[in-house]
Amino acid sequence: MGLLEAGWEHSDIDLAARRVERARRVEADTSCRCVLEPAEILAGKEVVVIAVKPRDVHHLLKQIDSAAEDGHLFLSLAAGVPTSVFEKVLGEVSVVRAMPNTPAIVREGITGMAAGAYASPEDLNLAERVLSAVGPVTRLEEHLLDAVTAVSGTGPAYAFLLAEALTEAAIREGLPRDVAELLVHQTIKGAGHLLVDTGRSPFELRSEVTSPGGTTAAAMHILEERGFRALVEDAVRAAAQRSKELGGFAVAAEDDS
Ligand SMILES: NC(=O)c1ccc[n+]([C@@H]2O[C@H](COP(=O)([O-])OP(=O)(O)OC[C@H]3O[C@@H](n4cnc5c(N)ncnc54)[C@H](OP(=O)(O)O)[C@@H]3O)[C@@H](O)[C@H]2O)c1
Structure with missing residues (x-):
């Protein structure tokens, strides 16, 4: 919705869901096309946003692998999932991993993002253009994204x-x-x-x-x-640790396949 409010056209955005009732609801809420086969909507797109739970990432990547092309930028919002998971399944593709937060709903979000091994400065600029529709964006090394998840994501x-x-x-x-x-x-x-x-x-x-x-x-x-400060510090550490664990599940799914 933030993209639409920021002036993107409905026709610029195609969406995918895995359940028909969800797809119809998303279409009613956004007036954007929503399909059940994610691979169908990749052709001609500049940016492919991956916004599923970490445990679902690997399956989704397998679904879209055959439709991935040079020139696609994969923009992942999946908490904790390293860009290397995308590169192992999809090959030498441009990946930007980002961690927004829910105030994005009212366009007051904050996003930390990091480049994968094959993402260029232009890819980061493009990712920032998308993400800045819902709030400021800050660029970081990928290893710091678990901390971003624990601080602003949570x-x-x-x-x-x-x-x-x-x-x-x-x-x-x-x-x-x-x-x-x-x-x-x-x-x-x-x-x-x-x-x-x-x-x-x-x-x-x-x-x-x-x-x-x-x-x-x-x-x-x-x-x-x-002990307010110590409590906050412990909570943030627990969230960062959990982010690493969730990313680990996606890596394990990749290794098992
Ligand atoms: N919410 C936040 O504050 C926030 C902030 C930053 C990042 N994130 C990250 O963003 C990701 C999504 O979070 P969310 O809260 O939006 O999750 P969500 O409510 O579960 O939304 C994900 C949607 O993707 C669908 N889906 C899963 N696999 C699919 C597939 N293969 N093809 C098509 N659709 C598929 C799910 O379908 P079902 O409805 O069938 O489950 C669900 O509707 C997570 O990795 C989360 O860590 C979230």
Whole structure:
């Protein structure tokens, strides 16, 4: 949808699904053609986006192998799956691996991306042109994409968990649910805007609202004392580790074939 909102034509985009009811729903939602045989839609395309679960990547690559041509750019969104998995099945093709996040739905995403062994700077530019329809894009070495997955790919869930916890705490303090939700949602949105729009560090912005002996200082003391930073660090490490494991499943599927 982000591509369409960014001005791409419906006729520029063909989609594939593996279940007929899903294909019909996707067609109704997007007004783009959606087929059940992915190989049918590769001819004449510049970019082939692979957006399936890591465990489904290998099967999909086998389905499209015969239709892959020189000049195709394979843009993979599959969490943890190395570009080498694509190159082993499809040969010396251009692959860009990317990790967007769900705020892409409202065109406020952030994407980290990395080139495979045969992707040129022009391929990276093309991938960036596609991905930037839904938010900024940053280029990295491929080995850093598991960390990107753990930070910004998983990141919206951290913010949503904070929103849930803060809302429940607000209700326990006596606020009606609708007021609590309004306060929390707008506070998270506003804090995000402040960070991005001013370019100032979170430490600076936090210090400004933390008067000695004040309310914020009392709250920060509890969070620091109870290990908030260590908890976040452990959560991010667990997500990065899981990203590596998921990629490993795709490599294993490739090795088994
Ligand atoms: N969601 C996120 O925040 C996010 C962010 C960054 C990256 N990613 C990555 O993007 C990928 C997709 O995530 P998602 O949440 O969109 O997954 P999803 O909801 O499961 O969507 C994938 C779709 O692909 C279909 N599919 C699977 N194999 C296929 C095949 N061979 N041919 C045609 N269609 C096929 C699935 O069909 P069924 O409906 O039959 O299952 C499903 O509808 C994952 O690798 C994920 O790690 C997701």
